[in-house]
Amino acid sequence: MSERENIFNRIREALTVEAHSHNGTGLPTTAEHRGVMPPVGASEDERFALFAKNASDLKATFKLVKDAGELTAELRALRDTEKWQRVATHKSPLAQTHAIGLGLPTLVTDDGYDKHDMEQCDVGISVCDALIAQTGTVLVTSRNSGGRALSCLPPHHVVIARREQLVADLPAAFAMVKKIYSANYPSMISFITGPSRTGDIERILVLGAHGPKKLTIFCL
Amino acid sequence: MSAPATHFNEDARRVAPDTRHRGIIQTAMGKYEVVRDQRKLLFQDWQGARNLAARTKFEAVNHLDTHLAEFARNIEARGTKVHWASNAEQARNIILGILRDKQAKVIVKSKAMTSEEIHLNDAMEHAGYEVVESDLGEYIVQLRKEPPYHLVFPAMHLTRGEIKDLFQKKLNDAPSDDPEALTMVARRALRKKYLQADVGITGANFAIAETGIISITENEGNARLTAALPKTMITLVGIEKILPRLEDLALFLPMLAVMGTGQALTCYNTMYGGPRQPGEADGPEEYHVVLLDNQRTTLLADAEQRDALGCIRCGACLNVCPIFRNVGGHTYGTVYGGPIGSVITPHLRGLQQWKHLSYASSLCGACTETCPVKIDLHHHLLQNRRNASAPTTGKPSFLQKLAFKIFAPVANKPALWSLTTKLSRIGMKLRGLVNGSAIDPAQAWTKTRDLPPIAKQSFREWWKEQGK
Ligand code: SF4
Numbered sequence: 001m002s003e004r005e006n007i008f009n010r011i012r013e014a015l016t017v018e019a020h021s022h023n024g025t026g027l028p029t030t031a032e033h034r035g036v037m038p039p040v041g042a043s044e045d046e047r048f049a050l051f052a053k054n055a056s057d058l059k060a061t062f063k064l065v066k067d068a069g070e071l072t073a074e075l076r077a078l079r080d081t082e083k084w085q086r087v088a089t090h091k092s093p094l095a096q097t098h099a100i101g102l103g104l105p106t107l108v109t110d111d112g113y114d115k116h117d118m119e120q121c122d123v124g125i126s127v128c129d130a131l132i133a134q135t136g137t138v139l140v141t142s143r144n145s146g147g148r149a150l151s152c153l154p155p156h157h158v159v160i161a162r163r164e165q166l167v168a169d170l171p172a173a174f175a176m177v178k179k180i181y182s183a184n185y186p187s188m189i190s191f192i193t194g195p196s197r198t199g200d201i202e203r204i205l206v207l208g209a210h211g212p213k214k215l216t217i218f219c220l
Numbered sequence: 221m222s223a224p225a226t227h228f229n230e231d232a233r234r235v236a237p238d239t240r241h242r243g244i245i246q247t248a249m250g251k252y253e254v255v256r257d258q259r260k261l262l263f264q265d266w267q268g269a270r271n272l273a274a275r276t277k278f279e280a281v282n283h284l285d286t287h288l289a290e291f292a293r294n295i296e297a298r299g300t301k302v303h304w305a306s307n308a309e310q311a312r313n314i315i316l317g318i319l320r321d322k323q324a325k326v327i328v329k330s331k332a333m334t335s336e337e338i339h340l341n342d343a344m345e346h347a348g349y350e351v352v353e354s355d356l357g358e359y360i361v362q363l364r365k366e367p368p369y370h371l372v373f374p375a376m377h378l379t380r381g382e383i384k385d386l387f388q389k390k391l392n393d394a395p396s397d398d399p400e401a402l403t404m405v406a407r408r409a410l411r412k413k414y415l416q417a418d419v420g421i422t423g424a425n426f427a428i429a430e431t432g433i434i435s436i437t438e439n440e441g442n443a444r445l446t447a448a449l450p451k452t453m454i455t456l457v458g459i460e461k462i463l464p465r466l467e468d469l470a471l472f473l474p475m476l477a478v479m480g481t482g483q484a485l486t487c488y489n490t491m492y493g494g495p496r497q498p499g500e501a502d503g504p505e506e507y508h509v510v511l512l513d514n515q516r517t518t519l520l521a522d523a524e525q526r527d528a529l530g531c532i533r534c535g536a537c538l539n540v541c542p543i544f545r546n547v548g549g550h551t552y553g554t555v556y557g558g559p560i561g562s563v564i565t566p567h568l569r570g571l572q573q574w575k576h577l578s579y580a581s582s583l584c585g586a587c588t589e590t591c592p593v594k595i596d597l598h599h600h601l602l603q604n605r606r607n608a609s610a611p612t613t614g615k616p617s618f619l620q621k622l623a624f625k626i627f628a629p630v631a632n633k634p635a636l637w638s639l640t641t642k643l644s645r646i647g648m649k650l651r652g653l654v655n656g657s658a659i660d661p662a663q664a665w666t667k668t669r670d671l672p673p674i675a676k677q678s679f680r681e682w683w684k685e686q687g688k
Contacts, residue, residue, distance in 0.1 A: 003304040004292075007459065007513050011285045014521035019282060023274040023594060027464060033471050036269040038262040038484070054484070090501060109501035115449055116415060135474070135485040147501030148448035152441050152488075170470035170485075178431075178466055185431060187298065187497045187507075188447070190490040191473070196441040197487055200357035200373065201380050201399040203251045209356055209403055210410065211441020211488070 030171045040134045040168045047133035047168055054136025058194030059207060060215040062136075064163075071160065071218055072101055078123075078216070079104070082156065088113075088121040090146025094160050094220075099125045109146040115153070124154040124212075128161050130176060131217070134169040137193045138217060139177075143186035151192065157212040161219045224553050225576035231551035232580075236668075241377065245545055248376045252539060255482030262484070273475055274594035277530030280429075280462050284520065287429035287462045288511070294432020298494030300507045308338035311512050315340060315421070315454060316347055318508055322452050324349060324418035328410075330436070330443035331355040332423025333371060333533060334456045334512055336555045337568075340421075352413045354442035356406050363390045369549035371556065372480050372535035377548060410442070420446035420504070424457040425532065426472060430465045433493040434509065437476055437486045444488055453504040455492070458512050460520075460529040472532065475592045479536040519567040525600045528563050530593045537587035537597055543580050552577065559587035563600040566608070575608035577601075638680065645674050 001009075041047050048064070055062035065071045078084070079102050088107040089099035099106050107117055118124075126146050130139040138159050140151050151157050167173050177189060196211030207213050221229075235241055260266045280287060292302045305311035319327065327349050329335065341362070344351045353362040357374035361367065363386055368374030375383070380397040387394040393405050422443050426435040434455050436443045447453055463472065469489070477483040496503030519529055538544045538558030549557045554565045554577070562577035578601045587597040616624075630636050651671075654660045662671050677685075 003306050003310060006306055007304055007511070007517065008285055008289070010513065010517035011288070011459075011520060014517050015282065015285065017521065017523040019278075019523040019526045021275065021278045022596075023271045023278065025275065025278065027276060027279050027468070028272040028471070030467060030470075032272055033467070036263060036265040036272060037471070037474065039264060112501065115502075119411065119415060137485060142497070142500045142503060148444065148503050150501070152444045152448060170474065171467060174467045174470050182431075185298070185433065185493045187494045187500060187503050188490060188492055189433075190444065190488060191485065193483075193485040193487050193489075195487075196439070198356045198403055198440050199481070200355070200360070200375055201378075201383055201402055203248045203373070203376070204380075204399040206400045206403040208407065209440035209442070210354065210407060210445055 030175070033171050034169065037169065037171075038134060044166070047166060051131055051133045051136055051166060054133075055194075055217060058136050058215075060136065060194050060217060062217045062219070064219050067220070068098075071098060071220065074218060075102060075125075075158070078158070082122065084122040086121045087123055087125060088118050088146075088150055088154055089125040090150060092127045092144075092146070094162075095125050095127050095146070098160065109150050115149065118149060118153050121154045123156040123158055124150040124152075125158045125160065126150050128159050128165065129180075130173055131161050131166045131219070132168075132170060132173050132191070133166055135191075135193055137173070137191050138215070139173055140190050140192060141181075141186040142188035148188050151190065152196075152211045155208065155212055156214040156216065157192075157195075159215070159217045161217060163219055166219075222573045222576070224573055227553050228551060228576055228580070231553075232547040235548045235551055236546045241548060242546065244377060244379060245548070248373065249539055249545065252482055256478060256536075259478040259482055259484060263478075269471065269475060270592055270594050272471055273592055274527070274530070276463065276468050276471070277593050278527070280464055281460065281520070281526060281529045283464075284459065284462060287464055288459055290429040291427050291432055291462060292511070294430070295434075295493060295509060297432065298497065300432075300494045300509055303508060303510045305510055305512050305514070307514050308512075311338045311456065311510055311514070312340060312343045314510050315456070316343060318452065318454060319344065319347070319349060319419060322418055322506075324452070326350045326352070326413060326416045327419045327421060328352050328354050328413055328417040328446050328450065329358075329421045330423070330438065330446040331358050331374070332421065332456055333368075333555060334423050334458055335421065336367060337514065338456070338512070340456070352410065352417075354410050354413070354440075354446060355438070356403060356440060356442075359406055359410065360386065363387075367550065367555070370535060370538060371533050371558070377550075414445050414449050417446075417450045419452045419454060420450040421454045421456065422446055424455050424461055425476065426463045426469065427457055427461045428463055428466050428469070428491070431493065433466070433491045435469060435473075435489060435491045437473065437480075437489050439481070439483075439487040441488055444490055447490070447492060447504070448502060451504055452506045452508070453492075453495070454508045454510065456510045456512060458514070458516055460516050460531075476532050476534050479534040479590070479592045515568040519564060522567065524603055525563065525567070527593075527595050528560065528567075528597075528600060531560050531564075531595060532593060533560075534592060536590045536592065540586040540590045542582055542584065542586070547580070552580070559597045559601070560595070563595075563597055563604065566604050571604065571608050575604060578604040578608065634680075638678065641674065641678055645676075648674055
């Protein structure tokens with residue numbers, strides 16, 4: 001008998017004795033989830049305000065920019081103050097054109113890359129799948145945001161989002177993921193909530209433990 | 221007394237009066253409590269959320285066979301290799317087999333309590349591999365050759381000064397005792413390892429049946445790098461980590477964050493469903509998921525305590541436990557400490573050896589009250605006490621019988637009871653003369669506690685007086 005069968009036999013044997021729930025049965029509905037979780041506000045403006053507040057509490061930078069021109073100017077300003085030398089990005093009209101516009105050596109992840117090269121990059125510029133107001137989260141996937149490392153290896157992650165990508169809450173985000181990907185899930189889906197952090201030394205917050213020290217979100 | 225029990229008693233006796241240890245833990249817990257409570261208040265209905273979480277886990281655990289089969293089928297469909305391990309040895313051998321096959325040299329790991337459970341690091345190091353823990357807290361305790369102190373905060377018992385000295389000694393790199401500077405030392409050291417590593421090993425917080433996806437929660441980004449850079453990725457996960465649906469995460473991720481660290485959401489919640497897929501830029505060529513039983517089915521068979529399999533390892537019950545806070549994480553001598561560890565260790569490793577943990581509790585119930593998935597922790601400790609005594613002898617000992625033979629008639633006759641109380645008051649006074657000395661009959665008690673005096677007047681006496 002295979003180990004798989006052994007395990008299943010033990011599980012089935014164990015479950016012949018019934019347990020009783022003190023908390024009701026049946027999987028909760030999305031409405032039930034929403035009824036207990038932190039509120040998000042009804043209007044789009046309230047949700048943008050909530051996202052902005054969450055982002056600032058998380059020590060991420062969130063900026064609404066009115067057009068591509070303003071975004072270019074913002075990125076150039078960052079390039080100059082942080083003295084970027086190399087940029088990493090991926091094939092996506094929004095991210096790649098802006099990255100190339102910086103006029104720096106640019107690594108594009110899509111067709112494979114050397115991880116040592118990416119480690120040398122000062123910033124990773126990517127798009128995202130969604131922004132989540134409830135928690136100030138950026139949702140990225142390996143398929144849409146240039147793979148697994150781009151949003152995690154360089155010390156600064158810049159996200160370029162569009163206004164209509166803001167969703168209200170986590171239930172809405174998971175519903176969206178299911179709707180878009182249920183036929184074929186990407187190998188990684190990441191909910192990024194602020195720059196990398198640790199509190200492992202005396203519970204004192206330090207940013208940039210292993211992932212990016214800075215997270216900047218531009219929203220067109 | 222079993223060897224683990226002796227060890228527990230010795231360590232508890234040493235650590236409990238250590239005010240330095242207590243100070244460190246109180247400070248850390250104090251910070252945690254403030255943010256945890258703020259976050260809980262933001263929920264519209266925290267108790268309601270606990271009910272929903274408990275209900276979800278009830279469904280998951282009580283239909284484990286269906287969900288587990290579904291999980292394996294779905295994740296295999298994306299090219300993941302699923303392995304099944306009945307016990308620790310099988311799990312170690314599966315993983316060592318993969319390492320051999322890949323001719324690996326350097327292994328990076330992100331935090332996984334299951335790997336502590338099967339003593340994976342020892343086995344890999346023994347076989348000649350270089351193994352690096354990448355979570356900062358885990359890295360620190362690994363350098364100290366120590367097990368993690370706490371489920372969520374592995375190095376919470378150490379001060380920045382101790383960590384500075386450790387880095388100086390082991391890495392020859394410790395510019396100051398500033399936590400930021402120390403974190404950067406680790407970041408630099410581990411970046412090198414990430415780039416060298418052939419295999420990345422992670423644990424998992426949840427395994428989603430419906431989609432065949434693993435979910436990992438972390439703050440540092442170390443698990444993300446572990447899953448991104450090495451060519452081979454292995455996830456070791458207990459079979460009880462199943463959640464039925466993807467949307468269940470919408471509830472569990474924030475609850476885990478609130479109770480684990482007092483955050484609205486942990487920095488990275490990442491779901492992995494396979495190796496690098498066609499059209500993706502990077503990711504491992506191979507993905508292995510090792511599903512571990514290791515006596516979880518024994519706990520499953522105990523319908524009374526089955527809910528303990530719903531534990532999401534948030535550590536909240538440890539944080540509120542007066543015993544944990546006084547004796548510390550290492551005293552338990554178990555992988556899983558605190559109330560949840562005291563409940564499940566006897567199931568995982570043998571009731572007679574570990575029954576003493578059922579008494580590592582004041583039965584205050586703080587753990588049960590705090591648990592986000594409503595595990596009935598303190599009652600399970602009582603059930604373990606019952607189970608530990610019942611099947612072995614079935615009968616109380618001679619001394620117990622004698623004690624009750626004397627106690628029953630005294631307690632049943634008011635006159636006799638009142639006489640005993642009066643005599644005891646005199647006895648108490650006499651005992652006062654020898655208080656704390658070797659001939660003090662209450663010495664076992666008074667060594668660490670005060671003996672409260674018997675009231676000057678009993679309720680009956682007081683009542684009589686009032687009636688006058
Ligand atoms: S038993 Fe409950 S409180 Fe304790 S670690 Fe598990 S989920 Fe958290």
